[in-house]
Amino acid sequence: MRNKKTIIFNTLYKKAHGGGIVWNTIYKLYTEYILGCDIPASTQIGEGFEIFHSAHASVVSPGTIIGKNVSLRQNTTIGAKGFDSAEKSPIIEDEVTIGPNVCIIGNITIGKGATIGAGAVVVKDVPPNTVVVGNPAKILNGGGKRLRLKYIISLTPPISWYLVIRKKINDKRLYKLREQYIPDIRKLITPDTSIISSNCFAGRIMQDLGMQYNTPTLGLYFFADDYIEFLSNLKYYLTEAKLEFLDESRYPLGNERRAKWTHWYPIGLLGGKVEIQFLHYHTEKEAAEKWYRRAQRVNFDKLFIIGMEQNLCTIDNIKAFDKLLFEKKIFFSTKQIEGCSSNCYLQQFVDKGEVGDAYKCAQDFYRTITEHFYEDTLN
16 A cells, blocks of 8 residues: 555646646645655656655656656655756666665666665666666666565675575585596596587586686576577687677577576577577676687687587487587487487486586586596596
């Protein structure tokens, strides 16, 4: 239920916005002298606007456009950059939550469903369904329940510290599980090898081996069809293809995952065909710069190709992978497929229908790699 001050504000705003001098005067008296805020009647405000704590000491530029179901709190400034407020004021899209003591300045857009944390200073566009905090504001995480939970955690340092410590302990535990396989992995994958993987697993190996990042397939994942296309013309995609970015994935699952992830991340389109989910990146600029820089380091004479049964992978994808003309390649799956020499069956994941997480289950993949290549390569 909306508070009384919100109801009165919206009633007077509707009458004053585009209305005559009488209603404008009443609205001005109410907002400036009773609420103690400066929100001009000429400001475009959508239905469902809500103010908390009277939005006391808040100032909104008349050129600002505010969408539906936006909430505003005290001591907040939403202003123009320069003198032309109509041209250089923010656009606040629908269902945005603005915390107290916030400053939003300039010709920027706050995306639908975003949350602006207390005390944030926002001078750049904010993607939809994200939380931003700090000065300057930085993206904290993505949409949904995880977004709200992590935002609360960020405001309670003892809990945040506990989670950091717990992660370090868990990382050490997982490292001990895979440590025994690292010497054999090191014999297979030398420092001049470039690892190409369908997900973050290349990064796991390179970190454990202390290698330079000489592959762009880090901190991201491909859907299975796109990965096979990428590998089928690898040199073109790494040396010539242009990386562009999409507003949303062509896979419903891709959009669903991004909405639930811990932060908004870019989705790329390489060469107009191959979609890439830049899972551990925060901006398109960051994703593009790291992709091109690392792609230049790829050693095409010494590749190690890894595939996994994940991300809508089918038996046809596994068979197509097996036919690719790479000397060292391995595919992890829950399927036993006759004639696919690169396919490695991992029984422990059969019930899930796909193999496990590239980081949490790395010891299983390390063991399988050494078993698969040991006889031919290590002896």
